[in-house]
Amino acid sequence: MDVLYAFIKSQELRALNEPTSPRPDAATAIFNLPDYRVTGTEVLAFGQRRIRVVATAEAGCPSCGVISTRVHSRRSQRLRDIPVAGPVEVVWAKRRFFCDEYLCPRRTFTEETAEVPRRARSTRRLREALVAAVIGSGRAAAEAASSFGVSWWLVQRALDSAALTLPDVDALAPRMLGIDEHRYRSVRFFRDPATKAWKRALRG
Ligand SMILES: [Zn+2]
Structure with a gap:
């Protein structure tokens, strides 16, 4: 009995110490949007569901890279996303x-995630699904738009940015190499370009 109790306590402590728990709550697991946790749901008219989420990824300043935990303010932003067992x-x-x-000259900054980068109004998984529907399945942009419940220009923009992410490297001519002195000295965290995860840099 004592062993079982100790085990449960250790699991509770682990859960407290891990903000991105490998065992998320049911709603978060079902919604499955990377780096987000579901905080609430509402059923709207016509059965549409509103899913409220918060980001769980660490927030690094885009100017200096330093991670911040001190929240200045919050505002609600609507995101377009793929249907999850129906429109959401x-x-x-x-x-x-x-x-x-x-x-750092920047006083405040807004968080961003790999799924929803700066200025994006839709999730990456939606943009990828739209591109896959048009390029992979050969569906017309307008048909893909209506099946995902989005406008055709969002499909077009997703296609445009997908094309832009596949540049011809031989045609690229870097104009500037190097790194700003201030940034070099103050960075303590950096974002791994492959995994988009924040990593601690060795201080020198
Ligand atoms: Zn900064």
Whole structure:
């Protein structure tokens, strides 16, 4: 009995210490949007569901890379997303953080994730699904748009940006190489370009 109790306590402690738990709650697991946790759901008219989410990824300042945990404010942003067992309306309680790095000229910054980069209004998985529907399945942009319940220009924009992410490397001419002195000295975290995960940099 004592062994079982100790085991349960250790699992509870683990859960407390792991914000991105490998065993998320049921709604988060079913919704399955990487780096987001479901905080609430509402059923709207016509059975449409509103899913409220918060980001779980660490927020790094885009100017200096330093991770911040001090929240300045929150605002709701609607996101277009793929249908999840029917159409959904996603509302992200997006946080603005203070940058506490005293050398950094940026006072605050808004969080972003790999799924929803800066200025995006739709999830990456929706944009990828639209591109796959048109390029992979040979469906017309308008048909893909109506089946996902989005406008044709969102499909067109997803196609345009997919084309832009596949540049001809031989045609690329870097104009500038190097890194800003201030940024070099103050970065303590960096984002792995392959995994989009924040990593701690060795301080030198
Ligand atoms: Zn900063």
